[in-house]
Amino acid sequence: MSLPRSVVLIALTLIGLLLGGCASRPTPDHLALRQHIVETALGQLGRPYHYGGHDPDGFDCSGLVQFAYSEAGVIVPRDTRSQRDAGKTLSLSEAQPGDLLFYRFENGGGLHVGLYLGDGRMIHAPASGRQVSLVEVASPIWKKRYLETIRLLP
Numbered sequence: 001m002s003l004p005r006s007v008v009l010i011a012l013t014l015i016g017l018l019l020g021g022c023a024s025r026p027t028p029d030h031l032a033l034r035q036h037i038v039e040t041a042l043g044q045l046g047r048p049y050h051y052g053g054h055d056p057d058g059f060d061c062s063g064l065v066q067f068a069y070s071e072a073g074v075i076v077p078r079d080t081r082s083q084r085d086a087g088k089t090l091s092l093s094e095a096q097p098g099d100l101l102f103y104r105f106e107n108g109g110g111l112h113v114g115l116y117l118g119d120g121r122m123i124h125a126p127a128s129g130r131q132v133s134l135v136e137v138a139s140p141i142w143k144k145r146y147l148e149t150i151r152l153l154p
Helices: 007-022 026-041 061-071 080-085 139-147
Strands: 088-090 102-103 110-118 120-126 134-135 146-151
Touching: 026 061, 026 110, 061 080, 061 110, 061 120, 061 134, 061 146, 080 102, 080 110, 139 146
Parallel strands: none
Antiparallel strands: 088 146, 102 110, 102 146, 110 120, 120 134
C-alpha cells in the first residue's frame, strides 16, 4: 500500500521541523559545558594579567578564554584573531554564557576578547598591571568599543 504524495510530504516536513528544533536548542550537556567554562573563568578572578599568559600564574585576554575552554575539554585557538574567526557571529542580544565578546582598542589596532557570563556581564584579563575582573558590557567604555559576539559552542 502506498501513501498519497501529499501525506508523505507533510510527514517529511514535520520530521524535518522536529529534528531542526532539536538541533537548535542547547541540550543539557551543552548547558553544563557552558556552565563549566563560566565557572572555570570565574575561578580566575583576581589572577594577574600577563602578556602571553594562559594559566593561573597570569593571563592575557585570549589566554583566559583558551584556559576556560580547555578545562572543559574544548580546544580553541590561542590568539584573539583566531578565536574570533573560529565561531559563528551573533548579535550581543543573542549572547549566552560562554560566548566570546570582541572589542577594538588602541585607535583601531588592538583586539580584545572577554567571556560573556550572562546578565550583561563579562570576565576578562584587561591589561598589564591589572587583574582578571568582571565588567558590565553596557558601560560606556565597552559599548563604544564593541565589535561582535562569537559563539564557539552549539
